[in-house]
Amino acid sequence: MAYSPIVMDHFKTPRNVGEIPDADGLGEVGNPVCGDMMSVYIKVEGDRIADIKFKTFGCGAAIAVSSMITELAKGKTLEEAMKIKNSDVAKALGGLPPNKLHCSNLGADALHSAIKNYLDRKSGKVVAKEEGEPHHPERGAACYCPYCEKKVEEESPFCIFCGKEMPHDHDH
Amino acid sequence: MGFIYLDHQSGTPLHPKVQEAMIQQIQTIFGNPSSDHQVGQPAAAVLEKARAQTAALINANPPEIVFTSGGTESNNQAIKGVAIGLREKGRHIITSNIEHKSVLNSLRTLRLLDYRVTSLDVDQYGSVDPGAVEKAITPETILISVMLANNEIGTIEPIAKIAEIAKKHKIVMHTDAVAATGNIPVDVQELGVNLLSLAANQFYGPSGVGALYIRKGTPVWPLLDGGTQENKRRAGTENLIGIVGLGAAAALAKEAIPARQARLRALKERLEQGIKARIPEIHVNGHPTLNLPHLLSVSVEYIEGESLMLMLDDEGIVVATRSACASGSLRASHVLIGTGMDFATAQGTLVFTLGEENTDAEIDRVLEVMPGIVQTLREMSPLYKKSPH
Numbered sequence: 001m002a003y004s005p006i007v008m009d010h011f012k013t014p015r016n017v018g019e020i021p022d023a024d025g026l027g028e029v030g031n032p033v034c035g036d037m038m039s040v041y042i043k044v045e046g047d048r049i050a051d052i053k054f055k056t057f058g059c060g061a062a063i064a065v066s067s068m069i070t071e072l073a074k075g076k077t078l079e080e081a082m083k084i085k086n087s088d089v090a091k092a093l094g095g096l097p098p099n100k101l102h103c104s105n106l107g108a109d110a111l112h113s114a115i116k117n118y119l120d121r122k123s124g125k126v127v128a129k130e131e132g133e134p135h136h137p138e139r140g141a142a143c144y145c146p147y148c149e150k151k152v153e154e155e156s157p158f159c160i161f162c163g164k165e166m167p168h169d170h171d172h
Numbered sequence: 173m174g175f176i177y178l179d180h181q182s183g184t185p186l187h188p189k190v191q192e193a194m195i196q197q198i199q200t201i202f203g204n205p206s207s208d209h210q211v212g213q214p215a216a217a218v219l220e221k222a223r224a225q226t227a228a229l230i231n232a233n234p235p236e237i238v239f240t241s242g243g244t245e246s247n248n249q250a251i252k253g254v255a256i257g258l259r260e261k262g263r264h265i266i267t268s269n270i271e272h273k274s275v276l277n278s279l280r281t282l283r284l285l286d287y288r289v290t291s292l293d294v295d296q297y298g299s300v301d302p303g304a305v306e307k308a309i310t311p312e313t314i315l316i317s318v319m320l321a322n323n324e325i326g327t328i329e330p331i332a333k334i335a336e337i338a339k340k341h342k343i344v345m346h347t348d349a350v351a352a353t354g355n356i357p358v359d360v361q362e363l364g365v366n367l368l369s370l371a372a373n374q375f376y377g378p379s380g381v382g383a384l385y386i387r388k389g390t391p392v393w394p395l396l397d398g399g400t401q402e403n404k405r406r407a408g409t410e411n412l413i414g415i416v417g418l419g420a421a422a423a424l425a426k427e428a429i430p431a432r433q434a435r436l437r438a439l440k441e442r443l444e445q446g447i448k449a450r451i452p453e454i455h456v457n458g459h460p461t462l463n464l465p466h467l468l469s470v471s472v473e474y475i476e477g478e479s480l481m482l483m484l485d486d487e488g489i490v491v492a493t494r495s496a497c498a499s500g501s502l503r504a505s506h507v508l509i510g511t512g513m514d515f516a517t518a519q520g521t522l523v524f525t526l527g528e529e530n531t532d533a534e535i536d537r538v539l540e541v542m543p544g545i546v547q548t549l550r551e552m553s554p555l556y557k558k559s560p561h
Binding site: 011012017021028036037039044055056057058059060063095153154155156160 | 278280283284440474475476479480482483486495516551552553554555
């Protein structure tokens with residue numbers, strides 16, 4: 001596990017927790033099946049993010065990521081905010097454990113989704129409240145080798161057909 | 173100690189008397205038990221003493237005990253050993269959906285070698301139905317492996333009944349008793365099993381050492397090939413210091429189990445009732461009465477277990493979680509899903525495993541701290557809707 005001190009700080013005292021009742025944009029990503037779910041609320045003034053809040057269901061990394069993305073995005077222009085990548089969030093947190101890069105690093109996705117929601121609303125597009133989409137869908141109950149696509153046993157150390165190491169963070 | 177340790181499942185602290193026995197071993201005896209000289213023979217005596225102590229804990233004969241590197245090896249040895257030993261008889265094995273990974277993944281390997289595996293569903297409490305076991309038997313069935321007690325939810329399985337069925341059909345019966353041994357009485361004669369796995373780190377012995385009980389006449393082929401140690405069942409020079417620790421812990425457990433059981437159950441009751449009274453919308457997992465005295469599994473709605481575990485850790489309270497995020501595989505617990513629990517609820521699961529050194533005051537501290545942490549995380553969760561009252 002071994003979280004960095006910055007991750008632990010943001011996990012223990014997360015910044016900008018909550019909802020904005022009259023938010024201009026709402027982004028929701030993840031689902032609890034995968035382990036994490038995140039909602040980001042933004043208030044926009046001019047072309048800047050004047051206020052931002054989040055709610056997250058997830059592990060220590062997911063909460064720290066949520067807190068950090070709100071810090072990174074606050075006061076930025078929409079254009080600047082759209083350029084923040086998930087990897088920037090991980091970097092600002094002093095790194096994340098490899099298996100968490102895949103599962104919990106949803107911050108930028110949630111932020112971008114909130115900005116898109118704001119732009120859609122502004123352009124008059126009627127937006128139904130989106131259900132969080134699974135970000136790594138199950139492919140039935142079976143596992144497949146990502147290299148040769150053959151069906152393999154769960155948690156195989158390597159593929160017995162093509163010999164390639166199976167990625168650790170692969171949730172099939 | 174500066175923390176409250178409630179994760180004995182992951183490994184118990186060494187009992188002072190076990191420590192003493194191990195230290196004495198390090199200081200006095202270094203010989204190889206296989207050597208027939210004056211240095212080797214005292215080591216052989218120490219080994220056989222530990223074997224007798226371990227056998228006595230489960231009412232076995234000493235020659236039926238094979239020392240291993242722990243529960244995982246014992247389970248691998250039992251399952252793969254019987255599969256190889258009976259390969260001319262058949263290639264079908266029956267197990268349950270909620271076994272430990274060392275059982276499930278041993279069977280995964282056997283599937284690669286063209287064995288067939290029937291994995292039985294469990295009910296909402298995690299109980300295996302002996303009737304379903306009997307129905308799954310085919311003329312090809314060589315082995316049934318069902319755990320004595322589940323390590324995540326604490327449910328005790330009807331092993332004596334299943335073993336009776338196995339015996340009737342002349343099928344080898346293995347039980348993974350790692351979570352049970354040392355915490356409840358375990359008697360291989362009463363259970364009627366051919367094979368039983370146990371590990372020292374579940375009852376105040378060291379990690380990295382365990383045993384497999386092999387009833388005389390059970391066809392178990394060795395996994396580790398080499399010399400003739402351990403009745404030709406497990407080659408390699410013995411881990412004498414660890415084995416001495418296992419023996420000492422087994423001797424202590426044999427005496428302590430009745431009192432240990434009663435005390436741990438009272439502590440668990442205090443914790444369980446306290447959590448139920450203080451935290452709404454939780455589920456207590458496992459069988460309501462047939463369960464381990466020291467294990468409490470609780471699923472907390474709307475929040476994720478790893479963040480709950482980390483916040484408790486920060487308050488000096490050490491527990492385990494069964495959330496997908498905290499597991500190396502990032503998958504929800506196969507045990508909880510096996511009982512029919514939905515993924516989101518399974519994510520919020522904590523497992524408390526209590527031990528001898530825990531006190532009422534420590535449990536009360538958990539009850540004081542945990543509700544606030546749960547509330548903080550719920551307030552942060554998009555799944556949590558405040559109740560209307």
